[in-house]
Amino acid sequence: MKRIISITGVFCLVLLASCGVRPSGVIAGGEAPQGDITLPIVFFVSNEQLAPATRNVKAVDALLDRLAAGPTAQERREGLTTELPAGITVRAEMDSTGPVIVTSVDPQTLSSTALDQIVCTVAFAGGGADGGITVTGQGITLQPRQCGYPQPVSPPRPAAELTADRGAP
Amino acid sequence: MARVLLIEDDEAVRDGLSLALGRQGHSVQACESGEKALAELDALRPDVVVLDLMLPGMDGFEVCRRIRADGDLPIIMLTARNDDMDVVAGLEAGADDYVVKPAQPRVLEARIRAVLRRVVSEPKQPEQGVEVHGDLTIDRVGLVVSKHGSPIALAPTELRLLLELSRVPRRVLSRQQLLEAVWEHDYLGDSRLVDACVQRLRAKIEDDPATPVYVQTVRGFGYRFGPL
Amino acid sequence: MGLRTRLLLAFAVLALVTTTITAGVLYWRARTAILQATQDAAATALTDRMKTLLPLSSLPPRSRQMEDLVEALTERGSAALVLFRGQQVAFGMHPDSVPDTLRTAVQSGRVVWQRVEWGDTPMLLVGTQLRLKAQPGLSVPSGLEVYLARNLSAERRSINELTWWAVAVGGVSLGLAAVLAWLAAAGVLRPVRELRQAARRLGEGDLSARVAVRGSDELAEVGRTFNSTARVLEHQVNELRRMEADARRFVADVSHELRTPLAAMTAVTDVLDEEAGRLPGDAGRAARLVSGETANLTQLVNDLIEVTRFDSGSAALALDDVDLAAVIRASLRSRGWVDEVEADLPEGITARVDPRRVDVIVANLVGNALRHGEPPVTVRLRADEAWVTVEVADNGPGLAEDVLPHVFDRFYKADTARTRSQGSGLGLAIAWENARLHRQGRRTGTLVADNRPEGGAVFTLTLPRSSDEPREGA
Numbered sequence: 001m002k003r004i005i006s007i008t009g010v011f012c013l014v015l016l017a018s019c020g021v022r023p024s025g026v027i028a029g030g031e032a033p034q035g036d037i038t039l040p041i042v043f044f045v046s047n048e049q050l051a052p053a054t055r056n057v058k059a060v061d062a063l064l065d066r067l068a069a070g071p072t073a074q075e076r077r078e079g080l081t082t083e084l085p086a087g088i089t090v091r092a093e094m095d096s097t098g099p100v101i102v103t104s105v106d107p108q109t110l111s112s113t114a115l116d117q118i119v120c121t122v123a124f125a126g127g128g129a130d131g132g133i134t135v136t137g138q139g140i141t142l143q144p145r146q147c148g149y150p151q152p153v154s155p156p157r158p159a160a161e162l163t164a165d166r167g168a169p
Numbered sequence: 170m171a172r173v174l175l176i177e178d179d180e181a182v183r184d185g186l187s188l189a190l191g192r193q194g195h196s197v198q199a200c201e202s203g204e205k206a207l208a209e210l211d212a213l214r215p216d217v218v219v220l221d222l223m224l225p226g227m228d229g230f231e232v233c234r235r236i237r238a239d240g241d242l243p244i245i246m247l248t249a250r251n252d253d254m255d256v257v258a259g260l261e262a263g264a265d266d267y268v269v270k271p272a273q274p275r276v277l278e279a280r281i282r283a284v285l286r287r288v289v290s291e292p293k294q295p296e297q298g299v300e301v302h303g304d305l306t307i308d309r310v311g312l313v314v315s316k317h318g319s320p321i322a323l324a325p326t327e328l329r330l331l332l333e334l335s336r337v338p339r340r341v342l343s344r345q346q347l348l349e350a351v352w353e354h355d356y357l358g359d360s361r362l363v364d365a366c367v368q369r370l371r372a373k374i375e376d377d378p379a380t381p382v383y384v385q386t387v388r389g390f391g392y393r394f395g396p397l
Numbered sequence: 398m399g400l401r402t403r404l405l406l407a408f409a410v411l412a413l414v415t416t417t418i419t420a421g422v423l424y425w426r427a428r429t430a431i432l433q434a435t436q437d438a439a440a441t442a443l444t445d446r447m448k449t450l451l452p453l454s455s456l457p458p459r460s461r462q463m464e465d466l467v468e469a470l471t472e473r474g475s476a477a478l479v480l481f482r483g484q485q486v487a488f489g490m491h492p493d494s495v496p497d498t499l500r501t502a503v504q505s506g507r508v509v510w511q512r513v514e515w516g517d518t519p520m521l522l523v524g525t526q527l528r529l530k531a532q533p534g535l536s537v538p539s540g541l542e543v544y545l546a547r548n549l550s551a552e553r554r555s556i557n558e559l560t561w562w563a564v565a566v567g568g569v570s571l572g573l574a575a576v577l578a579w580l581a582a583a584g585v586l587r588p589v590r591e592l593r594q595a596a597r598r599l600g601e602g603d604l605s606a607r608v609a610v611r612g613s614d615e616l617a618e619v620g621r622t623f624n625s626t627a628r629v630l631e632h633q634v635n636e637l638r639r640m641e642a643d644a645r646r647f648v649a650d651v652s653h654e655l656r657t658p659l660a661a662m663t664a665v666t667d668v669l670d671e672e673a674g675r676l677p678g679d680a681g682r683a684a685r686l687v688s689g690e691t692a693n694l695t696q697l698v699n700d701l702i703e704v705t706r707f708d709s710g711s712a713a714l715a716l717d718d719v720d721l722a723a724v725i726r727a728s729l730r731s732r733g734w735v736d737e738v739e740a741d742l743p744e745g746i747t748a749r750v751d752p753r754r755v756d757v758i759v760a761n762l763v764g765n766a767l768r769h770g771e772p773p774v775t776v777r778l779r780a781d782e783a784w785v786t787v788e789v790a791d792n793g794p795g796l797a798e799d800v801l802p803h804v805f806d807r808f809y810k811a812d813t814a815r816t817r818s819q820g821s822g823l824g825l826a827i828a829w830e831n832a833r834l835h836r837q838g839r840r841t842g843t844l845v846a847d848n849r850p851e852g853g854a855v856f857t858l859t860l861p862r863s864s865d866e867p868r869e870g871a
Contacts, residue, residue: 007414021432021512021519021549021552021553021556022512022519023511023512023513023514023519024511024512025498025511026498026499026502026509026510026511027436027509027510027511028502028505028507028508028509029436029440029507029508029509029510030440030507030508031506031507031508032444032503032506032507032508032525032526032527032538033444033447033448033451033525033527033528034527034528034529034530034536035448035450035451035452035453035527035528035529035530036451036452036453036529036530037452037453037454037455037456037529037539038452038453038454038455039454039455039456041456041529043537046482046483046540047483050537051482051538051540052456052529052537052539052540053456054455054456078481078482078484079482079483079484080482120537123535124529124537147535179657179660179661181657181658181661182657182660182661182664184661185660185661185662185663185664185665186661186664188664188665188668189664189665189667189668192667192671270656270657270660271656271659271660271661271662271663271695271698271699272660272663272664273663273666273667274663274664274665274666274667275667343718343719343720344717344719345717345719345723345724345727345752357724357728357731357752357753357756358753359715359753360715360717360752361715389718389747389749390718391718
């Protein structure tokens, strides 16, 4: 009899605890909306991450020139920086294996972020290839690399909360 | 000494008591039934009746009532059973005293003498003669009690009880004192004798026996005469 | 814990568990559904609205577009916030309202939400990025983040209402269960109660006690067994009573039958005594023997009759207010014991007793002390408000321990070697009965036998003293 009463009591407590609308932790749902942009973009750095910026040019070389030129004054105010060294020139060429980016400096001296800036700008401009993009300069050629921007991953679901995955397409 | 009428159905008891009482000097007339005794009562003219309550035919109570209706003849009951109902009924029927069978002859003898003494005046008393208490007139010498001038027929025991009480008006006498004075019981007697006699006395002298004036009960003590 | 309580509790717990589980699960599902629907709707509204910006023409998007977005999202207690590269560009709420944890979670590239309380108001915060798509499997954050805050007050009201309903339904069913339990308990307990009452009546001596048997369940079986047991018991007890009554009546009849011949014999014992002296030799001794034994036989028969009267309940008290010292003195005097007994009898102790029965008690106690104890025999009278006490003590050897419990038994002989003592063997039994006959209200007279510390037996008679009952017939 006592056991039944205590079980009932615990049950009631659990029930009461899940009552009402209470503050919760952060719950992750579906993927964020994504879409196209009409203007080509170049990648600068904001908070140690790549950040896109639009440039109103068509050709890839022109776009790479803008990349090398760095963010505009307005964009700098908004927190954009570049890791490409000043005065660098970047060009795109095609060879049999895919696009090859030729820099005016030894690519080994470039930071990983700087290489990402170049590779992602080329990739978004439509120059991407399955084999990756090769960066070369001053006779030194690096291994082909992909635009390595981190993609959304599904976080592990919190067990206590039912979440709505289907909410966002 | 005295003429005793013994009414007893058992022959052995009758003979035994006749023998014992006879040796005490009494002249004993024995009857085996109430009817016979009543028929011969006038002829025998006994001084006292010793009456067995358990009789064939007419029972002792009825015999007692008949004798009492005729006159003031003293009656002593012989109760074969010491049943309280019998004793009370016998006393209410008018018996003056009772003795439980088997009775010691000398006990019976003592009771007979005590009853007989009630009939005669008390010589030791310096009587001043006639007393008047309200409507009652008590003549201690002539042993006559009158109410409104007309005499009341009182049985000897009733008369003695009234005399004892009225000798010391307003003084309370306990039942045991009255038993000793009236019934001459030498020790603890049956207080129901007093109560039954008081009832009979009240019925004769009181205007309303339910609210007695002459013989009053004093609860927890006994009886007293008056105050009027 | 009584059966009724246990049944009630069991029903209550059962009802509570069932109701709690049912109502609880339903409530929980309903609450989740409500919250989920709200959250889904908010997330869908947010993403749908954000998609209207697409395709983007520039970064940042034109401010006019984003103000439209905020305006579209802001409705019915909702608010929105648009950030570009961490800077607010259009807003209906302050950026500090959004917890850092949520801001961080938005960087994961998913739609995230969190319930928070703004003051007392429950809010749902939904946030996400707008991402730019390059090629399949490759997207980057555009730097644009949108947050939507939605008021959950209405949902909370609905859920609270659900709570109320769950509690109300639970309470009602609990009450219902209690009523049902009460009825069930009454149904079960009524036969039990009847059985208990019948058993108590049986225990109190009412052998005609039976229970009404209904149905054919286990309780009915118990009832039937009880009834048959009671029937057998009643029969046997009645049989025993009848046999005992027969035996008593036989003793009473024998005693009465003995009386008449004894009355005749007693009448002539005086004659025998007087003549014995004149009779020669053996005849005189025989006459004295017959006379003496006739007296003993008379005493025995009288005592037997007295005992049968106690047994038949026909012994009655003739109460009188008497001076106990006078009663005891008269009792001693009439038996010639005044010189043999040291009497300590203070005057003025009156009590309402049957003087003749007190006389019998005193005579039996003193007679017993004189016969079996050593002088001096003392009689002491004492009294307080409620009781009078008479102590009769002797200086003899006292009573043996194994005798004490039986000293008032009929015909009990302390010394088995002595076949017949002087008394009838009933004297102390009669004294004891006479003491117990004196009762006033709930107080009953007692007679107790004991040994004095200084040696010798002491019998203590205690009688209730005062009474307020009016005297009958006076």
